[in-house]
Amino acid sequence: MRADPLRFLDAELEALKQQGLYRRLRVLEDEQKAKTTFDHRQVVNLSSNNYLGLTTHPTLRERALEATRTLGVGSGSVRTIAGTMAIHMELERRLAEFKKTEAVVVFQSGFAANAGTVAAVLTKDDVVVSDELNHASIIDGARLSRATVKVFPHKDVDGARKILRGLPAGQRSLLITDGVFSMDGDLGALPELCALAEEFGCIMMVDDAHASGVFGKNGRGTIDHFDVHGRVDIQVGTLSKAFGALGGYVAGSRSLIEFLYHRARPFLFSTSHPPAVAATCLGAIDVLMQEPQIIDRLWENTRFFKAGLAGLGFNTGLSESPITPVIAGEGALAMKLSDRLFEEGVFAQGIAFPTVARDKARVRTIVTATHTREELQFALDTFAKVGRELGII
Numbered sequence: 001m002r003a004d005p006l007r008f009l010d011a012e013l014e015a016l017k018q019q020g021l022y023r024r025l026r027v028l029e030d031e032q033k034a035k036t037t038f039d040h041r042q043v044v045n046l047s048s049n050n051y052l053g054l055t056t057h058p059t060l061r062e063r064a065l066e067a068t069r070t071l072g073v074g075s076g077s078v079r080t081i082a083g084t085m086a087i088h089m090e091l092e093r094r095l096a097e098f099k100k101t102e103a104v105v106v107f108q109s110g111f112a113a114n115a116g117t118v119a120a121v122l123t124k125d126d127v128v129v130s131d132e133l134n135h136a137s138i139i140d141g142a143r144l145s146r147a148t149v150k151v152f153p154h155k156d157v158d159g160a161r162k163i164l165r166g167l168p169a170g171q172r173s174l175l176i177t178d179g180v181f182s183m184d185g186d187l188g189a190l191p192e193l194c195a196l197a198e199e200f201g202c203i204m205m206v207d208d209a210h211a212s213g214v215f216g217k218n219g220r221g222t223i224d225h226f227d228v229h230g231r232v233d234i235q236v237g238t239l240s241k242a243f244g245a246l247g248g249y250v251a252g253s254r255s256l257i258e259f260l261y262h263r264a265r266p267f268l269f270s271t272s273h274p275p276a277v278a279a280t281c282l283g284a285i286d287v288l289m290q291e292p293q294i295i296d297r298l299w300e301n302t303r304f305f306k307a308g309l310a311g312l313g314f315n316t317g318l319s320e321s322p323i324t325p326v327i328a329g330e331g332a333l334a335m336k337l338s339d340r341l342f343e344e345g346v347f348a349q350g351i352a353f354p355t356v357a358r359d360k361a362r363v364r365t366i367v368t369a370t371h372t373r374e375e376l377q378f379a380l381d382t383f384a385k386v387g388r389e390l391g392i393i
C-alpha cells in the first residue's frame, strides 16, 4: 500500500496542539444572531461581524427568496464569460452611488477584492507601503503582485514617511491601511496617510471591511467618517460583515474598475455570486438608507458595553469601534478566559499569537445593534465573574 504522502501534516497538527493553538470549530446550530446556539449551548454571541443584525433582517431574507424564485440559485459562470447578471450590474451601480465614486466592481469576498486588486494593480517593479497590522488578504495580494513590500509600524505615519522618502524618484508605490483594524478595533490614520500619499504621489488604498455599514453617514465607511472623499484611489469594502451576506467590492474611478474587470484574477477566474447574494446586498443598501437608526443602536450598544468592560477594570486597548478586545496577556490565559465565558453562556473568541503579539492575547468582543441591554448586561456580569476567577481583574 502507498505510504500517505500527507503524513507530515499530522506532525504539524500535533505541534499546534502542543503550543495550545489547535482550535476546534464551534458549530452554529441556529441563525447568526445576538443570542443563539453554538455547540448545543445557548450563548450571548459576541463573536460575529453581524454588526447590524442584517443576517436575519426580514427585508434581506425576502429579497434573497424572491431572487431565488425568479432568477434561480446560481450564476453559472465567471463574470467575464456568461456570469454577469443584470442584478450584479445593479448592485455595482447602487454601491457606486452609495460610496459616491464613479464605479464599483463586486468580488466574491472582501478577501478576493483585496488580494485580487493589489495583485492586479502592482507589478514586481512597484512598492507596497503597508501598516504592520493590515489584513492577511492585503499581504497575500502584495505577495502575488511580486512588488517589494515595506511595512511601517502600526499607525506610524512618520514611519511610513521615512519609507517613502527612501524610495527612488518616480517609484510607483501603493500606500495601504485598514480603515478599522480587525483585532484592535482602532482606526487607520486616514487623513494623515492621504496627505502623505498626495505629497509622495502614491496610490492610496483603504480596506474598509469592518467600517462598511458601521462608520460614516448611512455606513459609508471611514472615507466618509474622516471626510476624505476623492483622496483615496482604491476603497475596498465588504458585504460579508455589516451587510449580512457575502462579498467584497472595490470603489474608485471608472478606469480602475474597467482595469479590474480585465485583470483581477478572482473576477476573471472564479464564478460570480448567486443572484440571492446580490439581491440581499441590494436589500442591505436599502436598509442602510431607510433605517439608519440601526447604526445608531449599534453605537449606543458599543458605548454601553465598552464603558462596562472598562469600569470592571479590563484592559480594552485603544479601540474606537464596536470591536473591543479584552486583553489577557498570555495566549493560554486568553483561551481559558474564552472557554470559561463560553461555559457560562457568553461566546467571545480567544485570539493569540501569531494573529496578535505574544503578550497581547485576548478575547475579541463585537457587539451588534440587535443585542438587548439585558444580553449585554449578562455578558458584562459574566466577564466580571470569570475575569475575577482567573485573576485578570
Ligand SMILES: Cc1ncc(COP(=O)(O)O)c(C=O)c1O
Pocket: 109, 110, 111, 112, 114, 135, 137, 178, 180, 181, 182, 207, 209, 210, 238, 239, 240, 241, 246, 247, 248
Ligand atoms: C480587515 C479585513 N479585510 C478584509 C476581510 C475579508 O473580508 P471577507 O470576509 O468579505 O472576505 C476581513 C475579514 O475577515 C477583514 O477583517
